[in-house]
Amino acid sequence: MNTIGSQGSPVTGDVWEQQDMRDALAARDISSVYRLLRRHGVSQRQIAALTGQSQSEVSEILKGRQVMAYDVLARIADGLNVPRGYMGLAYDEATAVRVAANTDDPQAEEEESVKRRRFLAHAATVTMGAAVLGADSGSWVSHPIQTPAPGRIGMTDVRQIEAATRALRALDYQYGGGSCRDAVVAQLSWGQQMLGAQGTDVVKERLYVALADLHNLAGWTSFDTGLVDSARTHFGRALELARQGNNDALVANVLYRMGRVYLHQNEPDDALKLFQLGQIAAQESGSELAVAVLCANEAWAYAKMGRDDQALKLLGRTRDEFARADVPNAPGWAKFFDQTDLSAMIGTVHTELAQTVDVKYTRFAIPALTKAIDAYGEDMARSRSFNLTSLSTNHLLEGDIDHGAKVGIQAVDLAEDLKSVRTKDRMRPLQKEAERRRNNPDARDLAERIAKFTAA
Incomplete structure (x- = not known):
């Protein structure tokens, strides 16, 4: 990835250590950060590419528009390869609540309804089988800081990711997403690089699924801590990797979890669309448990709409599918049900x-x-x-x-x-x-x- 401070970049890493830049970062004054980068020869186009923003957004920020949302600040830090600590973004609950509370500013963020539609379109593309790994997934995509990874991987490396995911998921269930979200994201920072490592086809396919589930957990813990844009980022990536790993059951699970985000926001119509899309993947997977999970959540969406006829019908189907499900041998992401x-x-x-x-x-x-x-x-x-x-x-x-x-x-x-x-x-x-x-x-x-x- 071409990051500022890396080989071939017009700006060397010591730029971040200059006092004026450190002051701007500490104040989260992104306008000043971008202006300082421009002085060092970084174009608006380069800034946009690195931060995942449009050139018009970068231009508005250069003109003085403030950036307040935690997710956007984190994405900018990661995209520019700036240590999050320089911007006071090492995750804690107080930071999340204080900064993310400003995400409703219409000048700072897209309308939530637009984001929901964009994610739904992306989810439909992935679920229906299009090859999208590595494609532009939309405005929710972030750029995590990367750490060294092996040049060649085997099944042991993949099992390590799976074991870490199980342990972190247990912490989430018991103590909440805020107890482990940073650890999940840190694990992803290392694990993502394995995608570029050498390995057999069998190992790579299992790696896709393992990383998809880790992104799935990152999305869920982000949701649990109130960081909806981060959740959307990770769920979007989880969908792509689960599809690349040919795992329909995991695709269904990711869609169920993103649907729960919209259900939590009292948007049952959008939630239902994702649940129904997930039902397609669940049926393709042949997993009765995956079907049961989707049916139960569709019932919840209908109940929120006041549709008791549909809600009760789907609860009946949930019971039937669950009765046939092989719960003890279900994958980790589904065993909760x-x-x-x-x-x-x-x-x-x-x-x-x-x-x-x-x-x-x-x-x-x-x-x-x-x-x-x-x-x-x-x-x-x-x-x-x-x-x-x-x-x-x-x-x-x-x-x-x-x-x-x-x-x-x-x-x-x-x-x-x-x-x-x-x-x-x-x-x-x-x-x-x-x-x-x-x-x-x-x-x-x-x-x-x-x-x-x-x-x-």
């Missing part, structure tokens, strides 16, 4: 229906959620918190306010130990239900506790 998670999804869909269609659905949601909560171990703390939140909502809807508030406090207590933005977002509907019942002291206490937690 066991009997416990099936109960959780049944409870989640009925909770949504209780809010969008009829409160009667609480009678189906409560036993399913209770079953899931009782079965989750400490290694699935985030999932347990989500289900406690939904269970509390159902009890409030039913009028059992005292018990609902008690369960809600349990959800907050558990979530406070997790590094997950999603746990806060998922509590906001519960907070609204508690606020509606403020005349009850337990509901009022719950509402205030959630407000304090989500604002922290």
Whole structure:
């Protein structure tokens, strides 16, 4: 990759050490950074190519437009091969919340709806079999800093990536994406370079799948920490690599996870499109478990739309497909969907229906959620918190306010130990239900506790 400071570049690496450049980087004054690069002979076109921006964006920044979004700052740092620490971008929750909070600025970022359409088009291209590895994937593509990798790889090297992914995924489940996202991205920084190493066809195909799953995890942990653009970047790359590795089941899993991002943003129409696209790959894979996962999430999308007929129909199909699935021998990225998670999804869909269609659905949601909560171990703390939140909502809807508030406090207590933005977002509907019942002291206490937690 042609980076500034590399052989053949018009700017040497010591440019980043000059005081005026270090001051601009520390202040995240990208306008000044770009102007300093121009003085060193770097053209707007070169800056655009390295940072993944359009020339018009670079021109606007040179004219003074501020760059505030964490993802864009990180992409610029990586593209220019600037150590992230020079810009104060070593990941932590405070940085993510403080900087990423500005991503709604229409002058700084594309409209989210445009990004969703771009990703959907890219996903459709990949899923339907087009060769896109290495192609321009759109504005979400980043340029990770690379570290040395072997010139020739064998199956042992690939197994190392797979083992790291399993370990990091376990941390994500137990402590939240913020606990391991940087480690996942660091692993990718090294692993990505293996694509250029020598190896047998069998090794390379398995490498594609291993790296696809690592990008898949990077996307999921980014989503969990509120970094949607980063999630889109990694999911887009995961799709390409999974297709290159001829693994339809993983393609389906990536599409399910990106669909969940849009579901979380209350965009069920766009989420449903990705779930349905994923269903195509799931069917091609022959994996009943992959089909079950997609059906369950399609049901959730329909429930958010208030379509109880379709939601219940798809839940029925989820149960049927799951009953035929070989869960013990499923790949790592799909093993989460066991009997416990099936109960959780049944409870989640009925909770949504209780809010969008009829409160009667609480009678189906409560036993399913209770079953899931009782079965989750400490290694699935985030999932347990989500289900406690939904269970509390159902009890409030039913009028059992005292018990609902008690369960809600349990959800907050558990979530406070997790590094997950999603746990806060998922509590906001519960907070609204508690606020509606403020005349009850337990509901009022719950509402205030959630407000304090989500604002922290």
